Amino acid sequence: MALLVTNIPWPGDDGDPRPALAARLGVPTAAVAEVTLLRRSVDGRRRPPRWQANYRVQLSEGEDEALARRLHGVRRWTDRDQDRHRAADPPRAPRQRWPRDVRPLIIGAGPAGLFAALRLSEAGAPAILLERGAEVDARLQDVRAFWRRGVLDPESNVVFGEGGAGAFSDGKIYTRRRDGELGWVFRRLVDMGADPEILEEGWAHLGTDRIQRILPTLRAHLRANGVDLRFNTAARGFLVEGGRCVGVRLDEGELRGGPVIVATGHSARDVWAAMLDAGAAAERRPIHIGARVEHPQRLIDEARYGSPRGDLPPASYRLTSNPPARRGPPAARRAHTFCMCPGGTVVAATNHPERVVVNGMSYSKRQAWWANSAVIVEVHPDDYPGEDPLAGVRYQDAIEARAFAAGGGGFKAPAQRVEDLLAGRASTELPRVSYPLGATPCDLRAVLPEPLIIGMIAALRHFDRRLPGFAGPEGVLIAPETRTTAPLRFLRGPDLASTTLPGLMPVGEGAGYAGGIVSAALDGYRAANALVERFAPRLHDPYDP
């Protein structure tokens, strides 16, 4: 019988946790027979904060586990714990059973498309994966040209190309569970070169540099397992015959095949229009919009840890603002911080000319001088100009166009000191910011609609009470953060196919079913698995052996 022991001081990579475990359990160190590290985290409530860890512990025979189980932070290790922490490694299905005449097409090599391809390849499906952007190495050059010289390639950029939007992300993959389908996603990331630590850490972080190293391995693996991966190949439209989607239109002609998994992300607005034209039904969806707030990382460390951070990781935060309803003028809208990047930078993330969009990213070591997060406010479909499914896209796009104008061109971002926004005046100068193409001091009221400004002001005041200095002279807002997710959702049935256009499967963030790397990968896995169940039902379901 084993025990789960939580919140033990972590002794470091090379340290021995057994003395601290023995002390907690009230047994001699020699009685701690087997120890498995489950999760490591920083206890930021302590002063000073410290690293702590949870362990699975096996005591040597004869030790009184019943006594140990009555101790605080100690309990019996259950089958459920075993499932939660097992990184599922399903048996690879036999390849030859996939029907020869079924050739799935996947559009988009972001997390959703790549993990759909991976699952299909494990089932022996000869899938074709089309990606409009370049392979990650070439893409890196394109992104550098944009960030250094403002030269934008609309087909290969921060959101388009191998790896999708995830390739230049912060790579936060925050989720506690590692069982079932999620276990499969995490295990496959490790198989492709991610640090095995991600199987244990609840707050796992890959970093842009590591994601970019995983992608070539994944690409080689997919090709070796029968996936036909084609870069610089955009789907421009969908072929529909007898009310079914039977393939896609490319610049060079038609490509027939299917089912067609569309995993094109939250920035392929042309694909949304083409899907709607082809007959896929969609509805408007609420989103959040705001600006990136940037501070020196030192300020966040001191606010969170109460002291300089020493050997602790750069501090992060997650804050929400939920102003109470009151009589008189309407309460400010709810807001929260999103995609916090400790030791990260604010990046230019548009794929459209004459538009400014910001986002945040970091490298695995999180060593940048700054910390940033998006402060985003709720936006309702009623705010959108129109009732059609693309109304939210027009709302986003109008903000991005105003931001381009307010920045003064050249993809410079409009920015304002937090203090100035709260005082109701335009900024006339700014501290040094990380945004690569330069920031123009201005009044963000010229960029963001009034309800969003009011929501941000209420939120920033509240956040300043939680983290002193948040609204102080060192805080800068860089705008706009519009692409937090898709402002529409394509309707799909239990088989994950469009309810109105059979043969087409809208998947991932662009379809309205994911909001990050892991959820997009999971949705891609599920779509592919639905096809495995349909076309090769005798193949093993890895989670129901």
Ligand SMILES: Cc1cc2nc3c(=O)[nH]c(=O)nc-3n(C[C@H](O)[C@H](O)[C@H](O)COP(=O)(O)OP(=O)(O)OC[C@H]3O[C@@H](n4cnc5c(N)ncnc54)[C@H](O)[C@@H]3O)c2cc1C
């Ligand atoms: C700067 C930045 C930082 C982020 N940080 C994080 C983070 O820390 N953690 C997190 O979980 N998420 C983060 N995200 C969000 C995350 O990257 C996305 O949620 C995720 O990538 C969505 O996956 P997806 O596969 O649905 O779509 P995408 O990743 O957007 O991939 C879509 C792919 O489809 C391709 N495509 C589009 N149209 C076509 C076409 N017509 N033909 C062929 N190919 C096409 C695109 O080129 C792209 O490669 C970040 C995003 C950005 C931009």
